[in-house]
Amino acid sequence: MSAEHDAEQKAGRKLAVAVAMLLFTSHRLPGVRGYELRRRLGKNYLKIIDMLNRRLNPIGLRVKIVFEGRGDKEHGQEDFDKARFFITLNEPLTLSDIVAAGWRIDEVAILSATLALLYPRGGRATYGEVMELLEAKFPKWRVESALEKFIRRGYLYKDEDNILHIGWRTYAEIDQRELAKAITELHQQKSYKRS
Structure with missing residues (x-):
């Protein structure tokens, strides 16, 4: 039970770090590069982003990933590392x-x-x-x-x-x-x- 509780706490801390990195601008441009997330959250940072998306979805937000090439091809780990991650709205705004x-x-x-x-x-x-x-x-x-x-x-x-x-x-x-x-x-x- 203690190991499970520790794993939950660790995941919660990583979610908090991910939110802080995505919301608080530390560069001229908002958002965070994938390699920065990987460095702070570990190699499974995409799973943490997926967990964060599940938490953000009920309040109408999501993490959007913008790739450099911007093509509709399959993306590998290197593409995710170079991509920029943002928190945006789920649905377009009305006029x-x-x-x-x-x-x-x-x-x-x-x-x-x-x-x-x-x-x-x-x-x-x-x-x-x-x-x-x-x-x-x-x-x-x-x-x-x-x-x-x-x-x-x-x-x-x-x-x-x-x-x-x-x-x-x-x-x-x-x-x-x-x-x-x-x-x-x-x-x-x-x-x-x-x-």
């Missing part, structure tokens, strides 16, 4: 939740349109192409302000060649399939109304 969180509707539209342009192009496009697309619907100052905000927050990344890329936070927080589905449905609704 009213997004507004309550401090986002403006036009900012959401600008980010959505930017991502709709970037995803089919392999996650990158020139800053000028993005500006040209967005200036058709929004004032230039609003577009510039929103893009700079998204770059600062990590949703987008601008390299030295003035190319915009999808940022780490987009991969962590935005479901590409859900965004594509929403854009497709919106396009179909507009097509239906025209006919």
Whole structure:
């Protein structure tokens, strides 16, 4: 009985360490790399993350793993070690939740349109192409302000060649399939109304 109790306590301590590592930012970017979790929690850190997910699920949270390659291939131990682990919401926010969180509707539209342009192009496009697309619907100052905000927050990344890329936070927080589905449905609704 004592050995079982000790094992439970040890697992509880490891869960607490995992939560602390995932919630409290110690780097410029939130989240933790897999190798950091392995170093602190041991080689079975993925089992601890799985246990943590089971605890977080009832309150609408989960640990999301963002891999560097971002492909849909099978991932080995080395991929998990390089991946970044985050605590995120289980379900996407509703529009009213997004507004309550401090986002403006036009900012959401600008980010959505930017991502709709970037995803089919392999996650990158020139800053000028993005500006040209967005200036058709929004004032230039609003577009510039929103893009700079998204770059600062990590949703987008601008390299030295003035190319915009999808940022780490987009991969962590935005479901590409859900965004594509929403854009497709919106396009179909507009097509239906025209006919």
